[in-house]
Amino acid sequence: MLKVHGRQTGPNASSASFLFANMNDANFRLNLNEVAILYVPKNTQLGIKDACVVQVIVRSIGMPFNRSPSVDDRATFYCYADEISKVVQNVVLGHLTCPNLPIDLVVQGEKYILRANRKDWNTGKDYWFKWGDEIINAAPEKWIFELVPMFL
Secondary structure (H helix, E strand, O other): OEEEEEOOOOOOOOOOOOEEEEOOOOOOOOOEOOOEEEEEOOEOOOOEOOOEEEEEEEEEOOOOOOOOOOHHHHHHHHHHHHHHHHHHHHHHHHHHHOOOOOOEEEEEOOOEEEEEEEEEOHHHHHEEEEEOOEEEEEOOEEEEEEEEEOOO
């Protein structure tokens, strides 16, 4: 189980809840508009030398200005949540194995578009993470995925 230690202070401090997930879990699935902290184990076959945690979010279009997803956003995410979670997993793993991956990506699914963008994850430096007895470092960057439903 992932444990988080530390405290964020200052004007941007918050008490937000997070989804903690192991990317190796067969039931790995993200939620819409919920920040997730993903545990990525060491994987020498992929070139991931050390385990780390990465912050990601799949947000509905218009969030952070409107935290309530539209009916179309909810329906699209519900129908494609497993596929979208797999896309996020592949992008994160791709970035960890190939750090020069573009900062902005666009992935088109059957009925949706995901716009992906990575940014510095400065808040990750304010915490330390443990998986069992192992101390895990935070990745230097986080990923933000914006879900755009496509209805023709």
